[in-house]
Amino acid sequence: MQLNGNETRLDPLIRHNPYPFYEALREQRPVYYDTGLDLYLVSRYENSQTILRDPETYSLEHGYQDRYANGHVEEFAEIMNRDGGGFIRDLAIDPPAHSRLRRLTEQAFTAHRVKSLELRIAEIAAGLIEPLAARGYADGMLDIAAPLTAKIICEQMGFDFDEVGAEKIALWTKAVLAQIGRMQTREEMLENARIMCELQQYVIARIREREAEPREDLVSDLIHARVAGDDAPALTFAEQISTVRGFLIAGNDTTAAAIANIILVLATDPALAASLYAQLDDERIMARFVEEILRLRPPVHGLYRTAMRDVELGGVSIPAMSQICILFAAANYDEAKFPQGAVLELERSNLGASLTFGAGIHRCVGASLARMEIRVAAREIIRRLDDLRLAVPVEQLTYMPTLATHTLERLPLTFKRRTA
Numbered sequence: 001m002q003l004n005g006n007e008t009r010l011d012p013l014i015r016h017n018p019y020p021f022y023e024a025l026r027e028q029r030p031v032y033y034d035t036g037l038d039l040y041l042v043s044r045y046e047n048s049q050t051i052l053r054d055p056e057t058y059s060l061e062h063g064y065q066d067r068y069a070n071g072h073v074e075e076f077a078e079i080m081n082r083d084g085g086g087f088i089r090d091l092a093i094d095p096p097a098h099s100r101l102r103r104l105t106e107q108a109f110t111a112h113r114v115k116s117l118e119l120r121i122a123e124i125a126a127g128l129i130e131p132l133a134a135r136g137y138a139d140g141m142l143d144i145a146a147p148l149t150a151k152i153i154c155e156q157m158g159f160d161f162d163e164v165g166a167e168k169i170a171l172w173t174k175a176v177l178a179q180i181g182r183m184q185t186r187e188e189m190l191e192n193a194r195i196m197c198e199l200q201q202y203v204i205a206r207i208r209e210r211e212a213e214p215r216e217d218l219v220s221d222l223i224h225a226r227v228a229g230d231d232a233p234a235l236t237f238a239e240q241i242s243t244v245r246g247f248l249i250a251g252n253d254t255t256a257a258a259i260a261n262i263i264l265v266l267a268t269d270p271a272l273a274a275s276l277y278a279q280l281d282d283e284r285i286m287a288r289f290v291e292e293i294l295r296l297r298p299p300v301h302g303l304y305r306t307a308m309r310d311v312e313l314g315g316v317s318i319p320a321m322s323q324i325c326i327l328f329a330a331a332n333y334d335e336a337k338f339p340q341g342a343v344l345e346l347e348r349s350n351l352g353a354s355l356t357f358g359a360g361i362h363r364c365v366g367a368s369l370a371r372m373e374i375r376v377a378a379r380e381i382i383r384r385l386d387d388l389r390l391a392v393p394v395e396q397l398t399y400m401p402t403l404a405t406h407t408l409e410r411l412p413l414t415f416k417r418r419t420a
């Protein structure tokens, strides 16, 4: 693909399959001003790291908040204040406020806590897949990936999954992501605001319950988390709402997208699926497989920063207060970092170096939980389903309409129950 400077990431063709565009960007214009989005797209690994490692020059807070609600922020705020218990933005903030919040939220993801979930995750995955195995067809996103992650995050938070349901969680997720997705129209904003009011009211009710009576769950942990030696040792009420909402959304759609991507790879590469089945109990291979798919098909394609001063990056001058989008998905294929970047290579020496979970101070706080969920889901799918195939041509698969994530909407499959 030859770039002429007028291409935009918003183009429906590019949105459907952005990888040829990413490759052209990396090679021809690694720091590219996208006129459709009015921001700079950064596609090389090294330039992305420069941004991620310098939060003072490249502000995440401005990057997320400046265009929150895609131009409708005042009206959106009014609705949230009136019906949703308050206009509370995402936790996407800069240091020093970030450092305090990060220490508080990290308390919810200790290695011990994540490890202790493995059996329960396997149980939930098996419970979902087994009834489908007999049927022979399913939607990999709607019947497996989405309910699996929604159920796990609900259990973690202490929400009643049967009461909430996967559909509502998907709706909540979509509404929150639309506020940073940059493709939302005013009509969509009104509908999304209504849905977000419902989500916040639900979260507020759960927080109130835990205040009265703590339980063994993440919401209780967050309410009672403390950092020593700080002027504000606990989360404020607004921070609690935002963190709970953030975990629910950040931990749900992304992980579901990753599991759906794994299923897609297995369904389109039967030889790989067979070879993994033969090595199913080799934890090292399964972990490497998951890591490579996360690099090749990262759920989060691009996230934002704002340049806080005039900067020079990749030979391009970026004026102060310009918006930048770090294209993690493009950087993950950078040949300078990952030789033969488009090839799945389980023995890569730098497997963990992808930008799928970001880097620097904002690196994903839930990465260990996500990796565990994806690995266990992959194992249970391979163990239980044989002859996994796509039920539609791959070109007919569609993705959710947002710039930030690349999430399959549906994934129709056929398969057989594995007998041996």
Ligand code: HEM
Pocket (backbone or CB within 6 Å): 060, 092, 093, 102, 105, 246, 247, 248, 250, 251, 252, 254, 255, 258, 298, 299, 300, 303, 304, 328, 355, 356, 357, 358, 359, 361, 362, 363, 364, 365, 366, 367, 369, 370
């Ligand atoms: C495959 C699944 C996941 C992917 C691909 C992913 C990706 C990311 C990325 C790229 C960032 C960096 C944001 C930036 O630099 O602007 C991030 C941050 C974050 N993620 Fe995840 N995430 C996943 C799962 C989760 C889970 C399971 C949770 C929690 C339950 C979670 C919670 C968060 C939070 C709270 C942050 C903000 C961290 C900070 O600013 O310090 N994520 N994630």
